[in-house]
Amino acid sequence: MLSLQPTGNVIQVTDQDPLSTIQQLIQEELKIPVEHQLLFMEDEFQKDDQQIFPNLKSNLAHIVDARGSIALLCIELPNKTRQPLLLDRPWMVSNLNKAIEQRFGYAILAQQLQLQNGAPTYNTGRRPKKIGQTIFRNFFKTEDTQKLSRQTQIVNGSTIALSINTSNLFLRTMSSPNQTYDISILPSMSVQTVINSLSQRLNILPYRFKLFTLVSRVELAENHRLLSSYDLEAGQIIEVVISPPVKRKVQIILSSGKILEPDLVVEHRISALKNIIRDREGIETHNQVVLKEGNELPDDALIFDCLQDWNGSLNVKIVLSGPLALDPSVLAPEFDFDFTDINDCGQVFTRGDHVYERPSGCMRIALNVAGKYGTDSRWLGMTGTDPEEWPVSYHGTAQMNAMSIADEGFKLSKCDRFAFGRGIYSTPQLHVAKDYASEFEYQGNKYFALLQNRVNPKYLTIIDKQETLHGEYWVSSKDKAGGSDDDIKDLIRPYAICIFKYQSR
Structure with a gap:
């Protein structure tokens, strides 16, 4: 049986039929006179009338008039x-x-x-x-x-x-079927290499690309495979299909507790998410901090990268402009106090039966501790004599650490230096705390910050100057192991941040 192309007609032949017989059968089937037949079979044009085909490699024959x-x-x-x-x-x-x-x-x-x-x-x-x-x-x-x-x-x-005339493969997109591009792709390259190259050149994320062979339309679906393993040869064309960008619904929890569920284009950046929040809630982008599992996501991070293999919620803190960008929900502005021009020379104050050195020279930003540690607030008393009143200490640190402690409290797990035993270190002396504070710059001025705390005297170990060779250290620790992060709130509680404009200390 011989299938005649391109018509698809079929004629019955034997392995002993010469070409002349086959031509007569074609003439009867297709009405093409023998003298006008142009016949291609067995990989060549057939001309010899006596040629026979005892072992046909293919049952296809191409014939035209x-x-x-x-x-x-x-x-x-x-x-x-x-x-x-x-x-x-x-x-x-x-x-x-x-x-x-x-x-x-x-x-x-x-x-x-x-x-x-x-x-x-x-x-x-x-x-x-x-x-x-x-x-x-x-x-x-x-x-x-x-x-x-x-x-x-x-x-x-x-x-x-x-x-x-080349060792390269060519690319063509479905959107531009008449344009062929040579970007130096070799058959020895992997599918992933090609996709990465396209991603960089076109500034499109790799997930949007699919590659196909031009003629057979076989998808190059396995990124680790070489192009040559798909029978692609130098000079051939790979068809590139670019899918539309994916949108993803993401739960956003604002610091107020309000929940937003915008559809985000995953190729956009975190800055685009902030723009959506600004347009919906009227919160300026510079006052927003986007958090994933407590870690801030930078404005230039791609949403695709941030949310890959992630199905949780994102949190958005609202921060105020100033030397320290703090979430308004952690602040108690009614208790702020300006100590910048206060001079307590010759005066003595006490809190919790210990001397209290007021933070002269700073702007004190009060933290919202109302109800945070239960209903009993005598630990925050100001009489100096109440046995339930806790004494005041200071903790010098870097700008970002100060913001984190104001938001979350002290975390023993984040400490790594324990010269006098494991615990949270602070001091009642301003000059000692200042030595541990790191400078930072804001709008051309330099600042440093101290945490102002109340310390539970029941769990307080005092290390005097003779031992520290520096000043008085207070170590808050529940046991020799220092306690856990959950224990710390019963040992030391930050209630204000003291921001000092830098002067030579």
């Missing part, structure tokens, strides 16, 4: 296999290039074509237009196509060798 409008050509591919190619009129160089690209996937830019033999002899009933002998000797090199007349015709029945 030499008088018709469709040319039948034999294309020898770079791997030396031969394939038939049907070409509609006009039979010109540009059409041949396009047909090879569409049928075999080799980019027009990469094609070099050379005539292997002349067209077979057949009676068309009319004389074909001839092309020059120079063109026959070196048939239609791609770089010469612009020099040829667009009316130059290809001879029906020619065998043409295709070679490739």
Whole structure:
């Protein structure tokens, strides 16, 4: 059985039938006279009437009427296999290039074509237009196509060798099917390498790219595989499909407790999320801090990277402008006090039966501790004599640490220096605390910050100056191990931040 292409008609043949018999069967089936038949089978044009085919490699045969409008050509591919190619009129160089690209996937830019033999002899009933002998000797090199007349015709029945003038593969997008791009991609590269290169060049996240072979439309779905493992060869085209950006609904919890659930484009940055919150809630972007598991997400971070493999909520703290950007929910502005021009020289104050050195020279920002540690607030008393009143201490640290402690309280797990035993270190002496504070800059001025605390005397160990060689240290610790983070709130409680404008200390 022999299937005749391109019509799909079938004729019955035996392995002893000569070509002349096959031609007669074709004439009966397709009504094409033998003398006008152009037959391609078994990888070549068949001309010998006595040729038999005892071991057919394929049951396909390609046949055209030499008088018709469709040319039948034999294309020898770079791997030396031969394939038939049907070409509609006009039979010109540009059409041949396009047909090879569409049928075999080799980019027009990469094609070099050379005539292997002349067209077979057949009676068309009319004389074909001839092309020059120079063109026959070196048939239609791609770089010469612009020099040829667009009316130059290809001879029906020619065998043409295709070679490739590059070692690269080419890319084409579905949105620009007539544009082919060479970005130096080799068959030895992996799918992931190509996707990464496209991502960088186009500034599009890798997840949006899908790659396909041009002709068979096989998806290059396994990123670790080499392009050559998909039977891609130099000169061939990879089709690139770019999907629209993905949107994702994310739960946003504001410090007020209000919940937002915007649809976020994952290719946008955290700054875009802040813009959404600003537009919906009227909160300026510079007053927002976006947190994932307690860690701040920078404005330039991609939402895709931040939310990859993450299904939780994001928290947004609202912070005020100033030397320390603090969430208003942790503040108690009615208790703020300006100590910048206070001079307590000669005066003595006490809290919790210990001397209280007031933070002269600072702007004190009160923290909201109302109800935070239960209903009994005598620990925060100001009489100096109440046995339930806790004494005052200071803790010098860096800007970001001060903001974290104001928000979360002290965390023993974040401490790593314990010169006099494990615990939270503070001091009743301003000059000692200042030595541990780090300077920071805000709007051209330098500042440093101290935490003002109340310390539970039941769990307080005092290390005197003779031992520290510096000043008096207070160590708040529940046991020799120092206690856990959950214990710390019963040992030491920050209730204000003292912000000092830097002067030589």
